[in-house]
Amino acid sequence: MNIKDRARQQLRDTGEAVAGVLFEQAKKLPFFKDKIAAEYEKRMADLRAAAKPYRDELPSWDTLPTHGRDRQQILAEMQALRDREDSRWRDGFVSGAVYHGDPEHIEFMQQAYAIHSQANPLHSDLWPSIAKYEAEIVAMTADMLGAKHAGPNADVCGTVNSGGTESILLAMKTYRDRARAEQGNDKPNVVAPTTAHAAFDKAAQYFGIELRKIPVADDLRADVKAMKKAVDRHTICLVGSAPAFPHGLVDPIPELAAIAFARNIGFHTDACLGGFVLPWARELGYPVPDFDFRSEGVTSISADTHKYGYAAKGTSVLLYRSKALRKYQWFTLTDWPGGIYFSPTFAGSRPGGLSAACWATMQAMGRQGYLDASKAILETAAELRSGIAEIPQLQVLGDPLWVISFAAREPKTLDIYRVLDAMTQKRWNLNGLHRPSCVHIAVTLRHTKEGVVPRFLADLREAVEHVLAHPQAEGGGMAPVYGLAATLPARGAISDILGMYMDALYEV
Numbered sequence: 152m153n154i155k156d157r158a159r160q161q162l163r164d165t166g167e168a169v170a171g172v173l174f175e176q177a178k179k180l181p182f183f184k185d186k187i188a189a190e191y192e193k194r195m196a197d198l199r200a201a202a203k204p205y206r207d208e209l210p211s212w213d214t215l216p217t218h219g220r221d222r223q224q225i226l227a228e229m230q231a232l233r234d235r236e237d238s239r240w241r242d243g244f245v246s247g248a249v250y251h252g253d254p255e256h257i258e259f260m261q262q263a264y265a266i267h268s269q270a271n272p273l274h275s276d277l278w279p280s281i282a283k284y285e286a287e288i289v290a291m292t293a294d295m296l297g298a299k300h301a302g303p304n305a306d307v308c309g310t311v312n313s314g315g316t317e318s319i320l321l322a323m324k325t326y327r328d329r330a331r332a333e334q335g336n337d338k339p340n341v342v343a344p345t346t347a348h349a350a351f352d353k354a355a356q357y358f359g360i361e362l363r364k365i366p367v368a369d370d371l372r373a374d375v376k377a378m379k380k381a382v383d384r385h386t387i388c389l390v391g392s393a394p395a396f397p398h399g400l401v402d403p404i405p406e407l408a409a410i411a412f413a414r415n416i417g418f419h420t421d422a423c424l425g426g427f428v429l430p431w432a433r434e435l436g437y438p439v440p441d442f443d444f445r446s447e448g449v450t451s452i453s454a455d456t457h458k459y460g461y462a463a464k465g466t467s468v469l470l471y472r473s474k475a476l477r478k479y480q481w482f483t484l485t486d487w488p489g490g491i492y493f494s495p496t497f498a499g500s501r502p503g504g505l506s507a508a509c510w511a512t513m514q515a516m517g518r519q520g521y522l523d524a525s526k527a528i529l530e531t532a533a534e535l536r537s538g539i540a541e542i543p544q545l546q547v548l549g550d551p552l553w554v555i556s557f558a559a560r561e562p563k564t565l566d567i568y569r570v571l572d573a574m575t576q577k578r579w580n581l582n583g584l585h586r587p588s589c590v591h592i593a594v595t596l597r598h599t600k601e602g603v604v605p606r607f608l609a610d611l612r613e614a615v616e617h618v619l620a621h622p623q624a625e626g627g628g629m630a631p632v633y634g635l636a637a638t639l640p641a642r643g644a645i646s647d648i649l650g651m652y653m654d655a656l657y658e659v
């Protein structure tokens with residue numbers, strides 16, 4: 152971004168901030184309050200129906216059945232729902248979400264889970280098997296992410312937790328607590344690119360950390376200079392992604408980590424998405440910049456076993472460069488009437504079966520399995536990427552490997568969100584993104600199956616043609632929502648509606 156663009160952005164942000172405050176004030180005035188509530192209700196009707204598609208078909212339980220129901224009948228009901236929901240991801244219509252999905256693999260993980268379904272690692276004395284699995288999951292992941300090259304002072308270690316978000320929350324809490332304990336820093340801030348995952352905002356909200364979100368450079372990767380400028384004596388850590396969720400681009404991690412190293416503060420690589428692909432992509436000869444413990448300043452890495460590690464949903468690994476840092480993650484309580492208590496992550500009791508299934512998956516995949524899977528995904532993604540780039544009205548953003556984002560080509564002749572909606576009509580489930588307006592597909596093993604890429608490209612071409620042939624907005628879908636999200640007062644409203652949508656999810 153040049154100075155003019157930055158100034159424009161500043162103005163826009165300030166204008167929007169003022170408009171946002173006005174909107175929040177207006178909501179309190181009776182006249183606006185009723186009008187806004189009526190408008191929200193109108194929009195919620197469709198969302199409520201979408202949240203509960205089975206409501207009119209199946210009995211809803213808002214009280215326990217008097218007597219336990221027949222187990223076979225319960226399972227049959229559940230299988231019927233599962234069958235209705237499976238085909239979209241199984242047939243490769245979904246971006247990300249299910250990363251492996253072959254029936255034999257699912258069956259194998261389920262067996263592993265079933266063997267340990269009663270295990271709770273909170274009781275490590277009862278289930279030392281789970282402690283063994285988790286220690287090995289951490290060690291195998293650390294080995295994959297450069298632990299051996301971390302230098303003589305490192306003793307790379309980590310923990311297993313429930314998912315990418317928890318890994319990030321834990322890391323941020325750890326940095327906050329270290330800074331408080333070692334430097335008396337009670338005004339912690341974290342410097343991250345705007346493309347860093349929403350989990351960093353969540354951590355900031357939960358833990359009272361200021362998140363300094365720095366606009367990315369023109370290539371959509373973190374802006375090293377701008378991030379360096381944002382660091383001050385209260386900065387506890389910098390963040391980079393490998394790759395970032397929106398455009399699948401790896402930030403300049405060694406350069407960012409060097410800033411952290413020079414100031415003796417933390418640097419977190421969010422490799423939730425790439426931790427189990429990039430090492431193999433590197434081995435396959437793809438251009439992979441350093442992102443792991445090979446870079447001196449990297450002090451923690453999150454890598455999701457439940458994404459491209461191909462484990463069942465509910466596990467992720469958070470690695471630290473040293474035990475001296477990890478200790479700030481631990482929770483211990485020695486004066487509780489309930490006994491001497493400790494737990495390594497946010498949860499108390501945890502599902503040992505998930506760690507068992509994760510360990511079993513890593514054992515069954517092996518290095519060769521991950522290498523083959525990554526090869527298939529990267530080759531499929533390259534085909535997809537060049538197919539998208541050949542559509543004259545579209546352009547691929549940046550230079551991604553397997554998470555491919557695309558936007559309307561300049562000068563913009565079509566609304567990319569209407570293309571997203573047209574793809575949804577064709578059963579696709581892609582991710583809508585904004586700032587800039589674009590759509591992405593995270594390529595998984597589901598997309599490597601015969602016929603998926605040609606079908607995607609044919610559908611995308613048709614979707615673009617449809618939008619060009621119907622320039623008037625057709626209503627419904629995500630296009631109007633993204634249109635609204637471009638203005639801050641509406642962002643406040645969208646935030647309210649999202650809250651109401653979450654309420655709706657918990658309505659029987």
Ligand SMILES: Cc1ncc(COP(=O)(O)O)c(C=O)c1O
Nearest residue numbers: 314315316348395396421423424
């Ligand atoms: C880069 C990145 N970080 C963090 C996360 C959060 O992971 P989870 O949804 O498992 O909490 C994601 C999820 O897509 C991600 O892509």
